[in-house]
Amino acid sequence: MGEKTAQGLQKHGIHSVFDLLIHLPLRYEDRTLHRPLARLKPGVEQLILGQIVRIQTRGYGRKRTTHLILEDKKNNCCDVFLFNLPVSRSRSLQPGLWFQGYGKIEIRLSGPCMLHPQFRVFEHAEQAHPEPTLTPVYPLWKGMQQYRIRRIINAALEQCRQLVKHRSSGNHANPADSDLLQIFHTLHCPAPDALLNESVSRSRKQLAHEELLAHTLVQLRQRSEIRQRAAIPMNKDAPRIKDLLERLPFKLTEAQKSASKTIIGDLSNPGSPMLRLLQGEVGSGKTIVAALAALHCVENGWSCAIMAPTELLAMQHFESFSTWLAPLGITVLDLTSKTPEKKARIDKIRQDGPKILVGTQALIQDGVDLANLGLCIIDEQHRFGVNQRLLLLGKGGDRQPHQLIMSATPIPRTLAMTYYAGVEISTLDELPSNRKPVQTLVMPETKRNEVIQRIQHLCHAGQQVYWVCPLIEAQEEGTPTPFRSSIEIFDILQKSLPDLSIGMVHGQMPANEKQSLMTDFRNGKLSVLVSTTVIEVGIDVPNATLIVIENAERLGLSQLHQLRGRVGRGTLKGFCILLYSNHLSKLGKTRLAVLRESNNGFEIAEKDLKMRGPGELWGVRQSGGASFRIASPDDFQAEFPKLQARAQHLLKNQADMAEIIIKRWLPKSDACNRV
Template sequence: MSLPLAQRPVTDLKGVGAALELKLERLGIHTLQDLLFHLPLRYQDRTRVVPVGGLVPGQEAVICGEIKVADLVQGRRRALLCRIQDGTGTISLRFFHFSAAQKNQLKPGVRLRCFGEARPGPSGLEMVHPEYRRIDAETAVAVEDSLTPIYPTTEGLHQTRLRGLVTLALQSLSAEALPDLLPETLRRQWNLPSLEESIRYLHQPPVEADQALLLDGRHPAQRRLAFEELLAHHLSLLKLRHQAQHPGAPSLPYRGELIRPFLDALPFPLTGAQKRVCNEVARDLARTVPMLRLVQGDVGSGKTVVAAMAALQAVENGLQAAVMAPTEILAEQHHINFSAWLEPLGLEVAWLAGKVKGKAREKQLAAIAAGEARVVVGTHALFQDDVHFADLGLVVVDEQHRFGVHQRLSLREKGRNGARAPHQLIMTATPIPRTLTMSAYADLDCSVIDELPPGRTPVSTVVIADSRRAEVVERVRLACAQGRQAYWVCTLIEESEALQCQAAEVTAESLREALPGLRIGLVHGRMKPAEKAAVMAQFKAAELQLLVATTVIEVGVDVPNASLMIIENPERLGLAQLHQLRGRVGRGSVESYCVLMYQAPLSKQGRERLGVMRETSDGFRIAEKDLELRGPGEVLGTRQTGMMQFRIADLQRDADLLPRVRQVATQIEHDVELNSAVIRRWLGAGEEYGQV
C-alpha cells in the first residue's frame, strides 16, 4: 500500500529535482498533501472560443483567427504587431520580445489560437504577449474541458509547471491516500462535501462552475476546506487550554476582608460592567483549575480596578499576585495606583523594572522571595531568573499581545508551587473583534467591560489637512490659555526610531517658536526611562502645558486635565492604535477634542479609516473595521502574526463558520486520535503557537 500523501515528498513526482524542490519549499510545499492544499487564486476560462467581435476590455479569452497584417512598428519600444480577423472582428497582437523565428512564423495567412487579455490599444482592442499556437484550417480548435487554475507562485516557477505537478498529484488522490478526517455524520449534519471531491473540484472546476463564488472564496468546496482548517486551529487552542489547566490551581475563594475596605475607600462606585466582570473573575479564582480569562475594556473603562480586586482575592488567601505591563511608563502607573490603593490596607507593593538596580533591586527580590511583598508590579524584569516568588497565586498581564510567547509562559512557570499553576488574568484596552476572540483566543474565557465610568465626556474627532497647520497651532494656544493641556503626537514617515525621535525634536522646536508663551515638553523612545518619567510627571502635575511625543504615550498615561490631542500623519497608524491614543484625552469632565492632521492626498483606504475614527468612539466597531482593512496578523500585533497564518480560511470572510466550528470541536473534543490528526494536517509541528 502506498504512503499517505502527507508523507510523500514532492520529489516523488516525475521531474522534481533539487532545484524545483527548493522553489516549491518557498511556497511551503514539501509533500503531495501540501501541493493539493495549495489552491488557485483565480481561474481562466479556456473552455470555449470567444468571437473577436464579442470581446470587451479586461476580458481574458481564447480567440481564433487568421493573421491579415504583420508589421514591425517603432514606437517608444520596437514591437511586432499582428492584426488577426475571425469574421466577427479584428484584434491586434503586440509582442515587445520576439525572436527572428517568431517574426518569420507570424506571417499573413497563418491561423492562430490565442489566449490573453483584451486591452484598449491605439487602434482598437489588442492582446499583449498572448499565449498562441498555430492551427490548420481543417483542425478543430482544441479547448480545455475545465477552468484553468492560476496559482500563487514564486520566482522561476511557471504556472504551466505548477499545473502539471498538481495534475500528477491528483492522479494519486484517493480517500485512502488523503483520508477524510471529518466523520460522515458531521459532514451530513453540516452539508459538507467530501475532502477528495472538494480538492478535485477546486483544482479542475467544470465549465459551468460559478466563477464569482470561487473568486470570493465562498464555494462549498472552499468552505469545506476552510471549515477543517478553522477546526484545526480551534482544537489546537482547546488542547493548549487543557494543558494549561491540567496542573490544577489553588482555590482562592472570595473572603472580602481586604476587598470590602478597598471598595469603601474608592472615590467612585464601580460601574455595572465592572461588577459583572469582577464576579466572573472571583468565581474563576475560587475554582481549582487555573483561571485563563481575558478582560477587554475600552481605554478608561476601569480594568485596573478589576485587576486590583483579583490581586486582593489572592492576597486574602495567603498567596502573592504579580502584575506585568509591557512598558516602564505603564508599569509605573500601575505601581502608583496599586500602592495608593493597597498600602492603606497594610500591604507592601514591590516594584521591579529595568531601572531598579543594585541594593534597591536586592531588597525587592528578598521581599518577593520571603513573601513579604504580597503584590509585585513590574515589566518583563519579572521574568528574570533571579526573581523567586514565595507562593504566586495570580498573574495579571496587561496588553498581553505586546509580550512574546515564552515570556508569559515563563511567568506561569514561576508560579508553580509543586504541581499547581497560578491563575491568569489578561487585560487589554485594544478591543478584539469577536471573530478573533473566537479563534485566536479560544483558549481564554472572555469578559468585556462595555461601560465607561460616569462623568466621562465623549471625544469629538476632527479630520483636517496638514495645509491648515497654522489653525491647529492656534487651537492649541487657545486651549492652553484656558488652563487646559494638550498632546501633540508625531507619527512619522521614517522607519528608524532614531529618525523618528529626531523629527519629534524638530516638531517640538518649531512649536516652541510658534507658541513662545507655552511650557512645552518632549517624550520619545530614545530618552532614558528616568528622563521620560520626569517629563511625564511634570505634565501630569500641569507644570507643562503641551507634550510633544512619539507613540510611546499610547498606553498608560492618565492626565484628566488634557482635553486636546493632535495626531500628525494619522494615516500611518492602525485604527486600534489611533483609538488608543485618542483615549488619552476625554478623561475629565470637560469637552475634549482629537485632531487628525493628515498629509494630502489621502488614499481611498486612508479616507475610509479616518472616517471611521470621526464617526465612532466604539472600540469594538473600530476593531472590526481594523480587522477588515488590515487582516488578523496586523490587528493582533506582529509578535503573534505567526499564529494567524491560514492557508485557505480567512477570518473575516469565514467568520460565520466559527460558531459551527466551536460546536463541532465540542462534539469531537474527546476523540484524541481524531483531534491530533486534524491538528497535524493543518498546523504540522507549529501547533504550539497558541501558548501565549
C-alpha cells in the first residue's frame, strides 16, 4: 500500500486492520453465474459472456460511443454500448475476443442491451470464470476505487487468516478469533446464497452487538472507577439558595425543582463523586439548575468551573451567573481568549476562596490553576474533545471533582442506555410557562420571495430574523449543487432588502469577526443574520422571532429542532420556515412533517434516531455525537438488559476479554472516558 493510499484511509477513520474489516459493504453484486444471453432479465444487473462479432465507433472525444455486438455459443446476441472509453481500453476490444460484462440490461426492439458495463476481455471463453463469492460494493471517497478497496480488504482478511492459523498451531488458540474471522469472511466474501439464508445479516448483527457491548463496558468501567474515589464533601446547608430563589423574576418548573434537588443530593452524598447528565430542550432552563448547583458548591467552600464551547455562550453564562449570584456576595469570574488583562485575571483565579469560574477552553490552558475545584459543569459537552474534558477535571488536583454535563439535544432513551451507560440522567421535559411554542411552516423554495416580503414586514416592526444555509459556497469540492449557499442568500437579501442591515457568519470566518457579527446581531445592530449552522448553539436573542432554514432536508431533525429553538425566546411568538428543494424525496417530506407537527424534542430525537442513526443525532459527525460505526442502538432496544448484564459479567469474571473487546472497538485511550 502506498503512502498516499494510507493517508486517504486514515483521513476516513481507517487506522488499523480492524478498521478495514469493519468498513462493510453497502450492498453486493452477484457475479457468480454467467446469465445466458437468451434469458436476460430487464432492469437487473447481471454477468454476461459473449464473443465480440462486431465493433462500431461513433462520435469523438467525450461523445465517443463504442457499440459491440456479442454472440454466445448458441448464437444468441446482445448489444453493448460503452461511452467515452479510454483509448487504451478501446484497443483491447477486438473481434473474436470474449467479453465478460456486468451491468444492467435493457430490452430494446433489437433485443437485449447492456449500457456501459464493467468488463474484462479474454482470448478464450474458458478463461472467463465467474466470481466464487458475491462481490462487495463499498462506500468510497474521492481518489478511491472499488477494485482498490476490495484488494486492500482482501489482503487484510488474508493477514488475519494467517495470524489465526499461526495461533491455532501453537498454544495461543482462541475460538473467539476464529469466530470473528468467520464473521468478516461472511461479510466481505459471502457465498452466493448468503443473502437468501440471512448469514450476512446475522454476521452484521453479531458485529453490532459487540460494538454496543464495547461502549457499555467502557461506561460501566468508568463509572465503577469513579465510584471507588472519595467524593468531595459538600453536605453543609446552603442558605443562599433560598435567597436566590426568592430573587428570581420567574418560578422554577417542577422539572427544574426535581433536577436541582437530585443534583444537590448527589453533591451532598459522602460516597462517590457525582457524574450526571442534565438534558433538556432549548429554553427549558438548564442554566438556572446549573447555577443552583454552583451556588451549593461555593456555599460548601469549593470552587466551580463552567466550561462552554463558544465565547458567546460563555459570556451569556457569565452574565446570567453574575446577575443571579453576585448580589449574594458570590465571586463570579470569566476567562476566555478575549478577556482583557488576562494575566491579572489568572492571578485572581489562583487566589484562595471559593468562586465561580465561567469560560471557554481558556480554563484548561497551562498556567491556569483552578484552586479548590469541587464541581465541573460542561455545557454542550458533546462539542468538546474527551481530552479537553479530562484536562478540566485534572485541574482539581488529587481530588476528583463532581461532574455535571449538560446537553440541549434531547437524547433518546435507547441511545442514552449505551452512550451514557453508567451515567445518572436528569431530564427537563417541560418549558417555562411563559415560553410559547414555535410555529413551524414547511414551504418549497419557489416561495422564497414571499418569505423575503414577510421578513421586511417583521424587521420594520422592530423584530429580527435568522436565515440559515447548510452550505457556505455554491459548490462542494468543485461539484455544482442545486442548493442555495449562505453567500448566494446574503446577496439576494441585500438586493431585495436594501433598507435593512444584514450580516453573514459562517464557520470559516476568523473567530473575532464571527464573534463581532453575532454580538452586533444580539445587540440589535443587524436586522437579519445569514448564517450556516454555527448559530445552532450559543446565541440568545429574545428579539429574534423568525428563522428561515434553507434546504432543510439536508439537516437532521434534532439539528433542525435546535436551530428552531433560536427564536421565540422573548415575549413574542416565534416562527420557523423550512424551505425545501423541488427534488424532495418521500422520506424527506416525512421528516419535515415531523418538525411541523411536533415541538417535543424527545419525540423528535427518537424519530431522528430511527431515520438517520445515532452517528447523525447531532447533525454532523464532527460535532461529537455518538459515533457508532456498525450498530444502531434502536435495533437492540429489547436486548439492553442482557447486554448490560453480559458487560457486568465480563468486567467481573473475564476482565482480559473485556479489555480485548474495548481495545478492538475503542482503541484510543481517551475513548474510555467519553463523559
